[in-house]
Amino acid sequence: MHPSSEHTEWASALRAHGRRVTKQRLAVLDAVEAHPHSPADAILAAARDELPDITPQSVYVVLGDLTDLGMLRRFEPPHSPALYETRVGDNHHHAICSACGRVEDVDCAVGHAPCLTPSDTHGMTIMIADVTYVGICADCAAKGAPAPTA
Amino acid sequence: MHPSSEHTEWASALRAHGRRVTKQRLAVLDAVEAHPHSPADAILAAARDELPDITPQSVYVVLGDLTDLGMLRRFEPPHSPALYETRVGDNHHHAICSACGRVEDVDCAVGHAPCLTPSDTHGMTIMIADVTYVGICADCAAKGAPAPTA
DNA sequence: GCCTTATTGTGAACTTGTCAAAATAAGTGC
């Protein structure tokens, strides 16, 4: 899974979605892969390691497009800019430390389609269940971090 | 449950939290109560029915403070400003129609503490589970609204 | 009623993200 083979895989996926394979898209995909749960500005910084001249706007456009395509997943924690990751296709959830902001992936205990059967959806057809856990991570608890204001 | 009795209840709650009882706080609480799942600007408009001179900044300050106090609950759906409601204390979830944006409260099928036991929290102590369902409401489905892009 | 201090109002600024139009480059056919 060295860079070039990842590039090959992503190039195929991009073509499969009818998209051209550009340095910018590959740089963004590499950046998100290397820094999961990162906001757009961190992805910009990471992408610039590979492609120094990429612009913020391109990162926004690429992230938005690839998210619509389903190649990236976006989630928006409270009081935080949107975060992106390459892990798509399962519907895992996220646990966020309210003290330090770290984010961990969480597989749902119920199986692969958690919480998609709430008691009463008022007639809605549910397509996505977005679950965010907020708590205190082990490191912050050890440092005596206070409970969040809620 | 006419306005004056609600005002009395809220006044008590505010005092219990060490807050002064102001027209602005009561107007915001009335507005949120009357318009659940509303963003700050809608709450401003509603609060002005009761207190025409209240300013946007006051609404933001009051909403933020009352949310920290636990008298209001805030949630932030994707691609939407923050929404507020007075229903707190249970951990109900929200279903959002991706076509028209309507929001419904959803009690979790599992009981009163849903999804608080994910499979692996990486050592985090979970305090809140924020669950958002996205789908198509019955009305929009009847009108033939398309499925969302993701 | 007066005083103290929390609260609100004023006005500006900031962050995140979006848009329109010009410049560039990926893919296609020759």
Next chain:
DNA sequence: GCACTTATTTTGACAAGTTCACAATAAGGC
């Protein structure tokens, strides 16, 4: 390999939503 077409990126401005510092006001205690 070269030219062409059109997607993609860049440029630069802009917008929504929210927050901040500080002055003005008013709630609660005496």
